[in-house]
Amino acid sequence: MINFESYNPTRIIFGSDTQHLVGENTAVYSKKVLLHYGGKSIKATGTYDAVVASLHKAGVDFVELGGVQPNPRLSLVQTGIALCRAENINFILAVGGGSVIDSAKAIAAGVPYEGNVWDFYLGKATPKTMLGVGVLLTIPAAGSESSDGTVLTDEQGPYKRSFGSGLCYPKFAILNPELCYTLPENQIAAGGADILAHVMERYFSPTPSTELSDRLCEGTMKTLINNMPVVFKDRENYDAWAQVMWAGTVAHNGLLGKGNQEDWASHEIEHELSALYDIAHGAGLAIVFPAWMKYTYKEHLEKFVRFGVEVFGISGQLPHETIAELAIEHLTSFFKSMGLAVTLTEIGIDGSRFADMSQTACKGGTLGSFMKLTPADVEMIYRLAQ
């Protein structure tokens, strides 16, 4: 176990009908906010109307900025920053999934900053202060509702970059599993893959003696794997959605990897895919992670044995390499069962840019900690994902 700090001040409000609490929770921080969201879905489902009614009831005025796309863009963030400055707004209410929340965090960082907000994503500057962000979550996936991170794409690049800061934690996040009932199948699947990936990035660590973190990770993965098929079959199963949605937050609120040197290579490898080909991040992870596993599992075989036995119930009596290979097969089958592609070929991505992507992903160094990956290693992983 390595030394660590653990800090997460986001207040989670979880449960049935909780969207109506958005007004009173927002009013604690501001009486005039930016209401930030994506496309038509929150209007079609009635969530938008519920939010507006709740804000009115709490006496909170708002200015709207919709239009956040998956893999949120720097250009809309710049629009949001200008809007907040012009309207003297000091709090952002994000209604949506990870893209909307990450876009809101970017605006929150950019408003009080004199330079270009992209500086933070390039590591050229660190935010000294940020506006507050509140969240009404509509998609269990990214975990951004209680994380310290934000991921953004500069579409002029195209580059997908992230930064983390203790200032990024949302002040509150409201999670109602009922809002998941109307999600389309592809978003449910990509969300499930993203949640699982957040646990796996923490779990596949080279650090020895991390029993508690291992067991918390395994419990979260098992819960997700058990409940995803239920929500696919029965879209209005509150209990199963509650497990998935809570797992999505626990997966990425920072707890599960405490004491572990975390990995995160697969996320970096995937970011190149979604930046260049604009695929959903979770969908990309379902392709990248099994390939990463096939390339790295012999590095710490015992961790893959544990994964196979504890998460997928594979017999511990089998040869260790067999357990590891079976575990990777089980994981791949889980992604397939949700209708996700598990190869790049299936989604029409060829190998023409693998060399460049590998270089960009490694940013002049190596990726990951479970196995330190050079650009040549990363290129092999892209090839294994074909």
Next chain:
Amino acid sequence: MINFESYNPTRIIFGSDTQHLVGENTAVYSKKVLLHYGGKSIKATGTYDAVVASLHKAGVDFVELGGVQPNPRLSLVQTGIALCRAENINFILAVGGGSVIDSAKAIAAGVPYEGNVWDFYLGKATPKTMLGVGVLLTIPAAGSESSDGTVLTDEQGPYKRSFGSGLCYPKFAILNPELCYTLPENQIAAGGADILAHVMERYFSPTPSTELSDRLCEGTMKTLINNMPVVFKDRENYDAWAQVMWAGTVAHNGLLGKGNQEDWASHEIEHELSALYDIAHGAGLAIVFPAWMKYTYKEHLEKFVRFGVEVFGISGQLPHETIAELAIEHLTSFFKSMGLAVTLTEIGIDGSRFADMSQTACKGGTLGSFMKLTPADVEMIYRLAQ
């Protein structure tokens, strides 16, 4: 799963040699603090000197108040309140275990309050503001280092009472497993029982469909049960102590019971014992919990089956009542293996006050949620614990 809120703003700083960070973390909040601790042990082990050196280095002045006893007393808290007022102190640094931290929280609540601090414990008033508290933890047990609660004994009563408030969360808590190497056997054992009890109070819930919380609880219990025997055999095993110490915090930081209606009857039943007979809280729990289980397990047999199979590895093929009974036996054996008494008779407590204790514990109502216990039920549990 029931609706819930989750909020815990305590910053945890965990790992080897971290006691030297106490000064810089304290200086963030105040340049003059009350240094609050127990008896001789922190002086004998060098922890006191390390704290003083770290405070000096960070330019933090301090006034001392030692002498906190197990089952901390209202009278010392009153002394601390007067001292803070006289010295214009606005931050309390607690160096010790749960008793010291709970005493510090009480002083922190009392200083800015015009009435008697005991009002908060009687439910007559709610704190509107509190001084900040920082912690250097020396005993993994109570979980008070990142909890919103405090337990105090009015020795004039004698009454042991508690209150909770979002203001009670310590600002930071520093946890170094190396500080556990010198703990006496009885404190290690009582601490282990207390940690396990904190998980069980959340786990034994009547709420259905709580898979993630169940699995997180089971992972924490298994980690504790695996590592306690290691620290008993090998007192300077850093890795095992790190698991125990981190489990102690995770057990009581609020996460594990999210979505569950929690129980807490055993804690209330135990509080009467430690108030009247001044035994260690954890030692009392090791006696009360198995008795509570024997009395209540048929109420939700399936939860005890899960407990037996998942935590103790009992075969799920056995009859369900057998699994439950075996699980209670395994738990009792675990307590015995740490040298703890598992009956009241062993520690010289007879039945003469059971009727009064049962009435006081129930405070005119019922206790618990797994099974709602009347005073007559509680008396039966005391008898089963004989």
